[in-house]
Amino acid sequence: MSKIMIVDDDPNIRELVRVLLANGGFDVCEAADGRGALRIITGESPDLAVVDLMMPNMDGYELCRTLRKYYEDLPVLMLTAKGELSAKVKGFEAGADDYLTKPFEGDELLLRVKALLRRYKIEMSQVIRIGGVTIDRNSYTVSMGGAREDIPRKEFELLFRLAGFQGRTFPRDRLIEDVWGYDFDGNERTLDVHIGRLRERFPAETSGFKISTVRGLGYRLEVVS
Numbered sequence: 001m002s003k004i005m006i007v008d009d010d011p012n013i014r015e016l017v018r019v020l021l022a023n024g025g026f027d028v029c030e031a032a033d034g035r036g037a038l039r040i041i042t043g044e045s046p047d048l049a050v051v052d053l054m055m056p057n058m059d060g061y062e063l064c065r066t067l068r069k070y071y072e073d074l075p076v077l078m079l080t081a082k083g084e085l086s087a088k089v090k091g092f093e094a095g096a097d098d099y100l101t102k103p104f105e106g107d108e109l110l111l112r113v114k115a116l117l118r119r120y121k122i123e124m125s126q127v128i129r130i131g132g133v134t135i136d137r138n139s140y141t142v143s144m145g146g147a148r149e150d151i152p153r154k155e156f157e158l159l160f161r162l163a164g165f166q167g168r169t170f171p172r173d174r175l176i177e178d179v180w181g182y183d184f185d186g187n188e189r190t191l192d193v194h195i196g197r198l199r200e201r202f203p204a205e206t207s208g209f210k211i212s213t214v215r216g217l218g219y220r221l222e223v224v225s
Contacts, residue, residue, distance in 0.1 A: 002117055003027040005046035007037045007063065008079065009055045013102075017050055017079070020106045021113070034058025038066065046074065048116055050109075053080035053091065061094045068095030075116040079104075089217055092169050119165055128163045131208015131223055135160050144207060151201060154179060158194050159202075162211060162221035171218040195219060 004026045006017050011032075018028045029044040031037040033055045049067065053060035064076050078096040080087065088099050097119070098112050126137040133144045140156055142149045151159070157179045162170065170178075172188050180190070195211055204210040204224050211221050 001025065001027050002047040003029060003044065004113065005029050005031065005037060005041065005044060005049045007031045007034065007049060007055070007060070008052035009033055010052070013052070013079075017109065020109055021050075024110045024113070026113070034060065034063030034066070037063055041071065048075045048077065048113060048120075050077045050079050050113070051096075053078060053087065061090060064091070064094040064096050073120060075120045077112055077116060092217060093171050095174075097165070097168050115167075119168065128160065130163045130166065130221075133163075133202060133207050133209070135163055144202065149201060151198075155194055155198055155201075158191075159198055162219065163209070166209075166221055166223060169214045169217055169220045175218060 004021050006014050006021075006028060007030075008014050008017070009032050014030050014032075018030065021028050029040060029046060031040055034051075035058045037049070037051075038058075051060045051063055055063075058066075060078060060080070064078070067074055067076060075098075076096050078091045078099045079102065080091075080099075081102045091099055097116055100109060100112055128135045128137075133142060135142050135156075137160055140153065142151055142156065142159065158175065161175065161178055172191055176184055176188065176191055184190075195213075199211055202209070209221055209223050211219055213219060
């Protein structure tokens with residue numbers, strides 16, 4: 001059974017989310033703010049965190065940045081009353097994987113939680129199958145329609161990163177740090193060139209996925225029907 005950590009300073013919201021998740025078959029742990037979440041996370045070992053943005057002591061933005069630094073493999077669903085685009089962008093830049101605005105439907109919360117858990121399970125695998133493409137990190141090979149596609153190492157790492165978190169929006173600086181390293185002395189144009197090459201190699205109509213540009217933020221990979 002997957003365990004979900006709820007972080008919200010409103011006890012009524014925590015109770016609501018706890019009941020919804022418990023009814024959905026999840027185990028639950030709770031914290032009233034970011035500091036409390038960090039105190040319990042090691043002992044509880046949650047599989048996903050549902051985090052409110054506006055909290056005292058340590059808000060959701062700071063908590064999310066901390067989780068991304070020390071708990072890379074923990075999915076984060078931002079839960080907030082704010083629906084403005086700027087708040088969403090700030091949440092994604094802090095490292096959130098998905099965003100749900102209050103008030104919300106219980107079914108939508110469960111669907112998003114389950115989708116994030118599936119997405120991270122894919123990322124932990126060394127072989128990703130998406131659309132008509134298989135990406136094998138064991139051999140650093142990519143195949144499409146049974147034919148092997150030889151691509152440069154950085155393009156492979158970029159594709160694997162995006163495909164491992166289908167539907168997640170990655171800020172440009174995050175992708176650069178993940179693929180080229182924090183001490184990369186180039187510029188964002190390098191990332192754009194590599195994205196362009198991947199789009200040319202894997203057109204949506206044959207690969208079954210597309211790499212979308214999220215204006216003002218970065219990129220995400222999406223499956224197409």
